[in-house]
Amino acid sequence: MASHRRPKQPNRTRVTVLTATAAAAVALTSQAAQAEPKPSxxxxxxxxxxxxxxxxxxxxxxxxxxxxxxxxxxxxxxxxxxxxxxxxxxxxxxxxxxxxxxxxxxxxxxxxxxxxxxxxxxxxxxxxxxxxxxxxxxxxxxxxxxxxxxxxxxxxxxxxxxxxxxxxxxxxxxxxxxxxxxxxxxxxxxxxxTLTAQERQELAEEEERANRASAERVDLGSSPSASSRAAAALNAAATKVGSPYVWGATGPNSFDCSGLTSWAYSQAGVSLPRTSQAQANAGTRLSQSELAPGDLVIFYSDLHHVGLYAGNGQVLHAPKPGANVRYESINNMPFMFGVRV
The missing domain is CATH 3.30.40 (Herpes Virus-1)
Structure with a gap:
């Protein structure tokens, strides 16, 4: 004898809940996307x-x-x-x-x-x-x-x-x-x-302009160095303008910050410690007004960056990955003190 039972109906309450949940998830995703815009x-x-x-x-x-x-x-x-x-x-x-x-x-x-x-x-x-x-x-x-x-x-x-x-x-x-x-x-x-190709190109051009500006004639003034070895170190470093920054490198074709300063002073017959922190204790400490060309310049509170004072408020250094050895204003970084070797 055929069954006269009605077919089982879907659980409308459960379907409604699932639909509402999915809608909420989409809404939250949309809100998150709006709340976290792409960084400039x-x-x-x-x-x-x-x-x-x-x-x-x-x-x-x-x-x-x-x-x-x-x-x-x-x-x-x-x-x-x-x-x-x-x-x-x-x-x-x-x-x-x-x-x-x-x-x-x-x-x-x-x-x-x-x-x-x-x-x-x-x-x-x-x-x-x-x-x-x-x-x-x-x-x-x-x-x-x-x-x-x-x-x-x-x-x-x-x-x-x-x-x-x-x-x-x-x-x-x-x-x-x-x-x-x-x-x-x-x-x-x-x-x-995460940047567009155009934005990456713009950043690369900014970096290249900074490198070119350093390669051109920089006004270093006419202040004398404190010693012949300081002058010799600065002159040696100046020949490396345009060389790339490479972490851990000590020359002669690429450098990190302390690699450049230790290499430059080695050309003047002076052996410096390898790190910027150790070089910070390699001589007499100086205030910014006491700096002379060829003196070491120590930056940041943890002393993790070093360059050579070049004169007229300029420092010659190996700045960072992606940049070349170049001259920059001493005010571009937090100055701590100078060191006369």
Whole structure:
């Protein structure tokens, strides 16, 4: 017998709720889009410049860790060479003592104390120093030399082990700082990619104008440098106007900020520390009114940027990623103090 039940009707209340929810979601999305308008070219540039500043700060930290790594690597190599030479000397001393023992055996037997020393565990003998008076003076002197060399080698091996651990920690630190720098630069590029092609071109042209203005004749005044080395450093840096900023670079074809200043002073025969923070303590501090051409100029409260005072209120520096070595007003950045090397 056929069923006379009516077909099940859809749940109109549920459909209505779902429809209302979907409509609300669309409305919220629309409101969010209206509440967060696309940032302007100027806003993007400000954010990118901030990221470049943070990347430069991280770069100086990276430079410091890299300098430490290089020093540790040199210390470890020297210690390892010293240990190798010391082991050779110790082996020769032991061979000499063995020759004495052989000669003694051939002439009538070996002293028990000497036998103990030449056993499979010779180091245990060193704790029995009282036995030295049982040997000849020549053998005693040989044993004392061996004892002294063993102690020195043990100390050098321990020092080398500690340095190797420091070196491994520093390498890990370098990797972390490199990753941080690359992250900042990648984020800056992501922001630039949100601009239209025309806006990116306009920003590139602004940067190029700044580079060209520096390459043209800049009025640096006629103030003399405080020393011949400062003048030589500034003259060397001036030959690098137009070279690109590259983080971690020390020349001769690209530079970061402290890479340029350390390279310039090296051309004048002066060795500067690698980082801007360390260069801030490389000489006598100066106020802005005391600056002379060739003096170092330190910027920002954390001292993460350095340049060379060029005269007439101008600083010669490697500014940031995407920019070239150039002259700019000293007032473009927060001045902290100058340093006369």
């Amino acid at each position: 070219k100027e806003e993007v540039k400000a954010k990118v410049d901030k990221l470049y500043e943070e990347a430069e700060h991280a770069t100086e930290k990276y430079n410091g860790a890299k300098e430490k790594q290089e020093k540790l690597q040199k210390q470890v190599s020297n210690l390892q060479d010293s240990v190798a030479r010391g082991q050779d000397e110790l082996n020769k001393l032991r061979d000499t003592l063995g020759t004495m023992a052989t000669a003694q055996y051939r002439t009538g037997g070996m002293d028990p104390s000497l036998q103990l020393f030449l056993s499979s565990d010779p180091d245990s003998y060193l704790a029995k120093a009282s036995a030295l008076d049982q040997l000849s003076s020549k053998q005693t002197e040989a044993l004392r030399k061996i004892q002294s060399k063993q102690r020195a080698l043990a100390q050098q091996r321990e020092e080398a082990s500690d340095k190797l651990k420091d070196l491994e920690d520093t390498r890990k630190e370098l990797g972390e700082k490199k990753k941080k720098i690359q992250g900042k630069l990648a984020e800056a590029q992501r922001l630039l990619n």
